[in-house]
Amino acid sequence: MATAKYANKRISHSMQLLFGGSFDPVHRGHVDTACAAQALLGAETVHWLPTPGSPLKSSTGATPSQRADMLRLQLNASAEPSWYFSDDELSQAPPIYTIDTLRRWRQRIGSATPLAFLIGADSLHSLPRWRDWQNLTDLAHIVIATRPGITLDWPDTVKIWLKSHHQSDAKLLQSRPFGAVLRLDTPARDISSTELRQRIGNNLPTDDWLATPVRDYIANHGLYRATETPASS
Template sequence: MHVIYGGTFDPVHHGHLRLALEISDRLGVGVVSLVPCHIPPHRGQTGASSDQRLDMLRLAVSGEPQLQIDDRELAREGASYTADTLRQLRSELGPDEPLVMVVGTDAFASFDRWREWQAIPDLAHVVVVRRPGPALDPTGKPAQLLAERAVTGLEALHCRPCGAFLELDPPLLDISATGIRERIRDGRSPRYLVPDPVWWEIRRQGLYGACPDGNF
C-alpha cells in the first residue's frame, strides 16, 4: 500500500508530522509520503517559496524512517492538482497496488470543486481525517460520496487498489500553519509548534516576517 499526504506545508509543523505518523500506524504501512504542492489551486500565494518549504520539510523529517518526501508536484509547472498526481502515481505503481490519499475534513468539504474530482475514486482510496471545525454538510456532494463509498475496516483498503472512503478520528494536535505565520509576523515565538530545525531555518532566512538571525 502506498500512502500520500499532501499540503502546502507553509510551514510544516508538529500537527502535520504527528498526523502522518498516526496514519502510518493506523493503516499498518511502513512509510507515508508527504507531498508538498507547488502552487495551491484553492488559496493565494504561499508565504514561503516551493524550495523553502521543501527545505523545511526535509529538516522536519530528517531521521524519521516512517516519513518520506515526494516532491513530484514541485517539479510540475502550474497549479498542483491531486488528480494529476494520483494518475502519475498509478502509472508507476500499476493497476493493482492500493493507493491511499489522506485529506482533512476541512479540505474534503470542497472536494466536489476539485479539478477532476470524479476521477479520484478510480485512482485511489481516500482517508478522511476528522478535524476541528464544522462537520460536513450532510446534503453536500462530499458527504454523500463519503456515505456511498464508506468502509469501516482497514482490510478494504488493502484488498483492492482504489475506490474506498474511510473516516478516521486520530488524536490531533490543534496547530495551524496560518496561526504559526501570524504568530511569527507578530513577533511571537512558534517554538514547540514547529520542529526546532524548522524554526531555526525560518529565522535564518527571515521567512514569514521573522527577524533574520545570523547565529543560525
C-alpha cells in the same frame, strides 16, 4: 544542508500513503497526522508531496523551495525510515491537480498496489471545485484527517460521495488498491499553518509546534514576518 531520502526506491505491493499539502510551514500537527494515518492503514511508506501552490488558494507565505527545505529538515529530524520526500508535484508545471498526481502514482506503482491519499477534513469544503474530484477513488483510497475545530458540515454532493464510498474498517483497504473513503481522527494537537504563521508574524510563542531545525530555518530566513494573506493549513 542535509537532505531527506528521496522517494525514488522500488515500490512494493504493500500500502503506499501519499501526504500532500503546502506545508507552509510543516509542523508537529502534520507529523502526528502522518504517524496516525500510517499506523491505522499499516502503510509501508509515507510519501510527503509538497505542492507548489493550489489553483483554489491564495499564495503561500514561503516559496516552494523554502517549503521543500523545511520539509526535508522535518523528515531528517523525524528520522522515520519509511518516510520519503517527493518532488512529484514541485516538478510539474502549474496548475497542479490532485487527480493528475494520483494518475501518475497509479501508473508508477501499477494497478494492484493499495494507494491512499491523505487530506485534511477542511479540504472537503472546496472538494466540488477540484478537477474530476469524484474520480479520485478510481485511483486511490481517500483518508480524511479530522482535527479539533473543523466543521464537518460539508456540501450535499460531498456527503453523498462520502456515503457511497465510506469504509470504517481500515484493514480492508490493504486488500483493495483503491475505492474507499476512510475517516481518521488525528491526535488532539490543534495546530494550523495559518495560525502558526500569524503567531510567528506577531512574535508570539509557538510552543512545541515546530521541530528545532524548522524553527531555526524560519528565523534565519526571516519567514512569515511580513503581513500576509492567510493561505492553507
